Amino acid sequence: KAVVSTQSTGALLLVNYVSSEGLGKKDPSKCSLRDESTMGVCLKRGYQPDLENCKAVDTDNKMKSKEVKKCKATESRLKKCNFKCDETPTLPVPEPTDKPGPEPTKPNPDPTKPDKIVQKCAHENTNYVGADITNRVYGSVEDCVEDCLRIKSCKSITYRASDRRCYFKSMEGGSTGPTTAAGHTSVNMKCDRSTMKMSCQREGIVFYGADIRNIVSAGIEECILFCRDTETCKSITFLEAGQRCYLKSKYGGASGPVITAGRTSMNMECDNSPVKNMDCLREDENFPGADIRNIIVADEEECVKHCRDTELCVSFTFRESDHRCYLKSKRGGASGPTIAAGHNSMNMECDNSKVNLICAEEDDNYPGYDLRNLVADDLEACVRMCRDTE
Numbered sequence: 040k041a042v043v044s045t046q047s048t049g050a051l052l053l054v055n056y057v058s059s060e061g062l063g064k065k066d067p068s069k070c071s072l073r074d075e076s077t078m079g080v081c082l083k084r085g086y087q088p089d090l091e092n093c094k095a096v097d098t099d100n101k102m103k104s105k106e107v108k109k110c111k112a113t114e115s116r117l118k119k120c121n122f123k124c125d126e127t128p129t130l131p132v133p134e135p136t137d138k139p140g141p142e143p144t145k146p147n148p149d150p151t152k153p154d155k156i157v158q159k160c161a162h163e164n165t166n167y168v169g170a171d172i173t174n175r176v177y178g179s180v181e182d183c184v185e186d187c188l189r190i191k192s193c194k195s196i197t198y199r200a201s202d203r204r205c206y207f208k209s210m211e212g213g214s215t216g217p218t219t220a221a222g223h224t225s226v227n228m229k230c231d232r233s234t235m236k237m238s239c240q241r242e243g244i245v246f247y248g249a250d251i252r253n254i255v256s257a258g259i260e261e262c263i264l265f266c267r268d269t270e271t272c273k274s275i276t277f278l279e280a281g282q283r284c285y286l287k288s289k290y291g292g293a294s295g296p297v298i299t300a301g302r303t304s305m306n307m308e309c310d311n312s313p314v315k316n317m318d319c320l321r322e323d324e325n326f327p328g329a330d331i332r333n334i335i336v337a338d339e340e341e342c343v344k345h346c347r348d349t350e351l352c353v354s355f356t357f358r359e360s361d362h363r364c365y366l367k368s369k370r371g372g373a374s375g376p377t378i379a380a381g382h383n384s385m386n387m388e389c390d391n392s393k394v395n396l397i398c399a400e401e402d403d404n405y406p407g408y409d410l411r412n413l414v415a416d417d418l419e420a421c422v423r424m425c426r427d428t429e
Contacts (some may be wrong), residue, residue, distance in 0.1 A: 070201065072220070073114050078122075079164040079219035081110035081300040083255050088114040092318070093221065096257060124164070124222055128335035153184040153256025160230035162217060162268070165196045168227040169214030169250075169296040172207040180205075180224050187228055194270070195227040212269035216252035216286050231267045235260060239309035241348065245302040246276045246285075256284040259303055266307060273350070276304040289347035295332035295366050310347045312341045321388035321427065325382040326356045328373025338362070339383055346387060353429075356384040370429035372414075376409035390426045394419040 082093060085100035086107065098344060102110075172193060177183045180198045185207035187193040195208040200222045211227045232429050240259070251272055254264040259277045262284035267270040274287040274316045279301050288291075290306045331351055336342050342364035346352040354367040359381045370386045396418065410428060415421040 045153040054219075056346050060182060065332055069345065070117055070122045074116050074119070075122070075221045075223070076122075076166070076219055077109070077113045079223075080255050081106075081113065082124075082164060082221065083219065086110040088117075090114060090117060091123040122222070124200075142380045151188065151244055155190070156184050156188075156228060157181055157224075157226055158234055160228075160268070161224055161226045162265075163224050164219060164221050165197075165217045165225045166220035166223040167195055167206075167208055167213030168216070168218055170195075170208045170210040174204055176203050177205045178203065180226065184228070193228065195225065197223055197225045199223050204220050205224055208300055210270045212265075212290055215413075216269040216272065217254055217265050218252065218256055227268050227347040231376045235263055237305075239307070240303055240305040241296065243298060244296045244304045245276055245286055245299040246292030246295070246304040249274075249287045249289040251286040251288050253285045255282055257282065259284075259305070262286075263305065263307075272307070274304065274306045276302055278302055281317055285378035287351045291352070294351065295349040296334055296345050297332065298334060306348055311344075314343045316343075316387070316389075317385075318391055319387070320383055321376065322383050323378060323380050324376045324384045325379035325383040326354055326365075326367055326372030326376055329354075329367045329369040331368050333363050333365045335362050336364045339364075339385065341383070342366075343387070352387070354384065354386045356382055358382055369429045370423075376413065376424055377411065386427055394422045396422075 057121075078088065078090075078093070081088065081095075083096045084106065085095050085098050086102060087093075087095040087098065088110070159181065172190070174188075177186070177198070178369050180196075183196050183198050186205075187207055188197050189346050190207060192205045192209050194211045195213065197206045197208065197213070198204075199206075211229070212223075217225060249268060254265060256265060256277070259275075260273050262277045265284055266275045266286050269286055272286045273290050274292065276285040276287065276292070277283070278285070287319040292304075296304065317339070331349060333343060335356070336345065341357050342357050345364060346355050346366050349366055351368045352366045354372065356367065356372070357363075358365070365392070370388075372384075376384060395421055399418065413424070415424060
């Protein structure tokens, strides 16, 4: 469908082409974005199609017959629309009519030259979804990057080779992270390619929830790069069997770690320092309620480490009988401590300073608004329990 509009600037005539796919009709000359995305996944899993410029990433990977069948069907449809990976049209390259800002008076420093940025930060066969500012036609990814650098709000781009369309983005990685899409190249204007410190990875652990996006990746290292390149990503879970990478918006996911074989999870930042705050541990006390997650651990120190890895965790209770660790979202649990043999509880931060009883009021009662009542050795012990309760 063509929507024609005119503007009173000379003889300019604007013709906007609207895809008829959403109108119940199909344009045979245009490839389906879904097929492009599927082919991107096929290439990453090792499928080699008979399509121009398309190269499989992992040729040693053994694909299931069902996956091969799906890839062949996708290849057949893409052939009908003359699809090419990283297609470079032979048509003359049009000059953009509305480049923002003046031409730079001096060459950019080497790290910010468009070709250097593309070389360092580009993800091929990848689309950054959402956070679009505008889109224009350019002759190359480098030309697109050059203009993005001139726009203050532009943090990333996605370039579609089939029609040379460049999408400017206001967020690194788009609004919801990367998806696999053949013939698309996505680039952040700034990216972290420093040496990966794998000390934060937790093998045999899955971080549930807080998902931004999941995408097929070549390995956990590429999964980490996708997270680094997604503005809101704080952690990942990598599924080894399907090479599926889950990007998360919270440290430890929405509700903390779960022991699951074949998964590896990792926060982009973590605290692996020796546990030195065990003086906050309260033996034979339980912090009931405000549970985030429970998980079996070796001891209280391992419980501390899981709490560190979970964004909302501020305390925990360890049950000695089955070594179960209960991660909590409030200091002292939902309503303060109870005496419970075989339970040891701890706030991640506590006040063990000397109790000052200068504020004590003898023969006074403060009625109502009770959180909890329990037997304490003396007034000082009662004060410490109150300190431990949020």
